[in-house]
Amino acid sequence: MAKEGTTDGAWHGHGREVTITAVSTVAPALPVHEHRLPLSNLDLLLPPMDVGVFFCYAADPGDRNHHPAAVLKVALAKTLVAYYPLAGEVVANAAGEPELLCSSRGVDVAEATADGTVLQDLRLGLPDESIEPLVPKKKAGVMSVQVTKFKCGGAVVGCTFDHRICDAYSFNMFLVGWTVAARGGSAPPAPSFHRSFLAPREPAPLCTTGNLVDRLFVPVSRVPALPDTPAVNRIYRVSAADVTALQASAGSGRTKLEAFTAHLWGLYAKAAAALRRQPHSCCMGVVVDGRTRLRRDGAMSTYFGNVLTIPYAVMGTGALSTMALADVADDVHRWVAEAATGEHFRELVDWVEAQRPEPTVARAHLCRGNGDEDAMACVVSSGMRLPVGEVDFGWGRPAFASYHFPWPGGAGYVMPMPSARGDGDWVVYVHAAPEVVEVMEAESTVFRALEGSYVFDRAN
Template sequence: MVHEAINGHGHEVTVKVTSASTVAPALPVQEHRLPLSNLDLILPPMDVGVFFCYGAGEGSGGGGALLPAATLKAALAKVLVAYYPLAGEVVVNTRGEGELLCSGRGVDFAEATAGDAVLRQLRLAVVDESAEKLVPKKKAGVMCVQVTKFKCGGAVVGCTFDHRVCDAYSFNMFLVAWAAAARGSSAAPAPSFDRSFLAPTSPAPPCPDALSDRLFVPVSCVPAPPSSAPEAAAAAVNRIFRVAAADVAALQAAAGPGRTKLEAFTAHLWQLHARAAASPPRHRRSCCMGVVVDGRTRLRRDGAMGAYFGNVLTIPYGAMSSGDLSAMPLADVAGDVHRWVAEAATRDHFRGLVDWVEQLRPEPSVARAYLGGDGGAEAAACVVSSGMRMPVGEVDFGRGRPAFASYHFPWPGGAGYVMPMPSARGDGDWVVYVHAAAEVVKAMEEEETTVFRALESDYVFGPVQQ
């Protein structure tokens, strides 16, 4: 059995895996291979985690104890019939590219206990002490699950999946379907694996897409990272903050007319990164900020890709000197964010990106935003991915909505990664997952405007009843 220690509020919480099994689809899968799309192929091999906290008992929040693991497994087996790629594995084909082997091997499912601990002892804000031990490490297959039960009757459901197979939008569809199956509710619309949505132009266009060429680069053209890169990646800090709805509204107002909440937030984050990057010990002269853009509604305005399962992403970015960024009004920075996001949020760009990858295959590529953009390796880099469509209220396995939920993406690269999501309270607040350099996290904690607020147990689980 595996033992892991988590530091809570002055307590040590020990998580013990008590059983491990593999959940296969409820119906047999005819083994076959499903190619990854060209937009899947721009993703390197990396895993993404997500976890949901379900409170139970006095003062813990949430709707009640989680359903028995046997019920969760049965629901998982049922939903894997439609989401069969999640029960397979990624293998290498004859061209050296990854593709899905839909074999029905199943999903690794671990059951664990936190002993005498209660949920509110978890310091959720300090991800390396909490979620890191509650979200399982994937050893094989496309995804895995861990359900950890606490003395208070609460539980945490953690999942990890291969990003090459799907994006957060796709995995959210699966989570909603799994929860519905556990409740015995009617099935959600089946996912689509129709790769024709992302088929390259035939014959191929005579010249590469200029915007794709600016946003992505063949791996063979990426310069070797500086000797300090592994050290910087290892020094990254993982945190979860909360942002009050009033602060989100204030940022949007300051960003000016026509700017979205995400654009305003990204502009604020870009300036904060610039100030942190320009200070010791980094002294970075430039700062690069990227934003993940979903292309489903850009490629098909008729909603035909609403159920598409896979990656449909691009990552536009902006790069600017740290000094200029720090001195600019927020509205000007937000205007710049709006400009380069809008440039990439078009059908022409996504079609061009599909063709760009096709011309490059089988060589892999990487998004320049993760490499510092125009500033290269000497620039501070961060990417924002909106999790605002995370269906927190719909991931109800039959005993109520979660008290807390967050994605978890402590990737090994040198760039930061920030993901704002809706608070499970449903009051307009955000919870923000942050993977960034220590000086950036310090700047968040110490900023005068206090946009990034501490995530306290009372906020998540409610005050302790006297």
């Protein structure tokens, strides 16, 4: 089911070399009748952008004389039978909107070696240096994979997927199915592609200007020019004790994510104040999944696609700097809860329908204050459902895993996820302005450097 090819491409840097030795395209093991699958209205909220995720395996994945990609490709072909959209292509429909051509094109899989180094030498906290050559750049199709084997026998599995086709929740389902197939286990429940879950209401309710959807999203034609903001990428660790302390400081009834977001908002205020420009505003957004909000009966638990909204709020740095963490967390809770309802998601589906075919965008991405002035902005997306312990292709659980999302927007992006150690620690992927990273690293708690000993000592 794989079309083979080779390449002599190599990445050089920091004394290390990653060489692509072969590229093949893996199609579903069973033929899929070619058809077009429209994107849902919530898929259409996403611009073209790719998301990466990677897993580091310190244990030797089988025979050192064979590349671990062989096992992954056989399992991938089986898994793509159920997850056939990942083997398709994004094309334009008659209105110019993106939709999915389920063509069984397949997934490009690159096999690579890093013979000049060992996995333990990777400086994972600096992903621009360490991870960039290990997560593939998608050139075609919906998804691509790269499997890199290291001198020590360890391996890194990197995946990149088109965010318009699915969100992290969906891709997590695929990852579990893929690894189960590699181990020869029973297939988990099949994904659902029923767009009827996200169909607009008929007749459409009367839309009123100024409602929540209007405040959170905007047609692209009304988007002002965005600032060209430099950003750097980091991966930090947050100890379980620091997570617990943040939640306690945030007050009774506040979640860990709300407490973390409130703390992060305060750090952005410090960074904005350091820039010494007026006015000082900070915009903070949080990604909210709508599956359980739309269907409390669990009917959408296997839905594959995007079911996301991004509520946000703007506050001046002066106000943020004087507020207690509990007060900021109360504010975060208020505007997140306002969007975490089934009615909001239904209104969002209807709103996108009214705008089509014009694309739309979340205002949280736009780096704008309440008065349309420049603002430092960040979006927090929880990766706590990343099934780190389950991504076992037959050679053990990963020693480390993280999403990798150096997106092109001016807003920052921060994604906490569970540490592969399974001890309650978090791993946090950060894409942010250098000034924000400076503030994060200046504090003595919460955002801690990610040392190789923390990642690999327990894996050996």
